[in-house]
Amino acid sequence: MNDNAGQTRQAAVTPFDTAKLDRLMEEAGIDVIVATSKHNTQYLMGGYKFIFFAAMDAIGHSRYLPMVIYEKGAPDHSAYVGNRMEGAEHQNNPFWTPAVHTASWGTQDAAGLAAEHLKKIGKAGGRIGIEPAFMPSDARDLLASRLDGARFVDATHVLERLRAVKTPDELARLRRASELITDSMLATIAAARAGSTKMEIIEQLRREETNRGLHFEYCLLTLGSSHNRAGSPQAWAEGEILSIDSGGNYHGYIGDLCRMGVLGEPDAELEDLLAEVECIQQAAFAKVRAGAAGREMIVAAEAELKASPSAAFTDFFCHGMGIIAHEAPFLMTNHPVTYDGIDADKPLEAGSVISVETTMLHPKRGFIKLEDTLAITDGGYEMFGDRGRGWNRGGA
16 A cells, blocks of 8 residues: 555645635535546646546546545645555655545545545544535445535535636646647648548547647537538538537647638638628627626627528537636536536636637538637737638648
């Protein structure tokens, strides 16, 4: 067993804003948080994630379950619970938490270590914040059985708010992710030829992103008049359009953009249709600034959309993004992802990042979309990966 719980420091130097987290926990009635999602443990650990389980959590009869324990007002009581092999990671690049328990293989032994740590810091009977969607039932059951008097509280909202405003380093990673995805998509469009299949184009994008240092996550692709974005043997034909929507990860932060291509020259109708999409995007952009309510952007975009000749088959959507593709600010309700738009009437915050997207499902010309990433600033916004927003030629 590799358990470094005895290692302590004079004072924990946290990679996040403890004052903000303490305030959020106080408002939510939480004494101590036990974070278990990959995205929040990554955030609370300053960007660290264990490479061995990057692709798959399952091992043996259980799964990898990292945990970060943080007590309100007492960062020196923090702990990290990880896999036994992570002791080597800690040896090479010491984790910030004063207690480190790298001694688990599955969910129950991880939960057992967490329970022991909570007892040690005197919080066994406290109000414990968990992430219900990211804590396996056997781990929660074990915690409940060993922590008499503990009350479990949903800490999801607290952790979402903690991550909402990005640091300069986070903004730099999101900017880089967007730039690399844009470069990859434009290179992929240029490399595609008449006869290139959807599966071939998707594989080309995967290689382009990987060669640029991104972790490829997905590619949603359409060709011609089809609205189907799944991979298939469908081939690109002369005169047809292409939409390419991709997510790639750069050092833990997501990029998510959509650009358009055409095999040949776009005709006047295609130019007009993409211009309609662009006008809706620009109407939204014009209302984006720190202090403005998110609803202002939505209302402006939807007014422009309503006046569009293609309104009947066009949709506008915006959402927050960062470590994951949909996070605070939450601006629209169930559109299409299921959550409440609780931030629509709140002021946008400088340092938060949003995705703005307009999608046209034209019945004859196909899937026409622009998706852009904006970082909110005091004076407006900064767009990340702002190239290739017109018709990009295939077969170049």
